[in-house]
């Protein structure tokens with residue numbers, strides 16, 4: 001799907017979100033040490049995802065288009081709340097089974113959340129914005145966007161079944 005200048009940085013970041021989701025799913029399938037997955041998820045959360053959520057919450061509420069966008073905006077924020085609460089539980093959790101469940105939940109939810117924003121919410125935002133507003137929003141979001149380093153010391157998602165990387 002072609003994204004407009006206004007929202008393209010968020011879509012680039014969504015690509016990174018899908019990479020995260022894929023790696024977690026793969027890591028679980030491969031039976032990678034659960035604390036390694038936890039460390040990886042918390043790292044991506046702190047270095048990128050948390051900020052992405054804040055930007056969406058701060059900039060995608062467009063007063064002039066409130067009526068068309070309000071419901072989807074609220075849905076987006078309440079889904080963000082679910083991620084905040086998963087991360088909060090994950091941070092202090094030492095029970096491996098519980099960590100496994102939280103990571104499972106996270107990778108599935110993030111995939112669905114991104115799908116919702118890309119397929120439903122963002123097209124509405126793009127339709128609702130005037131040319132001038134779209135330009136201004138695009139400039140702001142481009143200023144805020146920073147490329148993310150996707151590397152991780154151990155590429156656990158490439159591990160062959162049953163073998164340690």
Ligand SMILES: [Fe+2]
Nearest residue numbers: 053056076117
């Ligand atoms: Fe979001």
Ligand SMILES: [Fe+2]
Nearest residue numbers: 010014056117
């Ligand atoms: Fe997003």
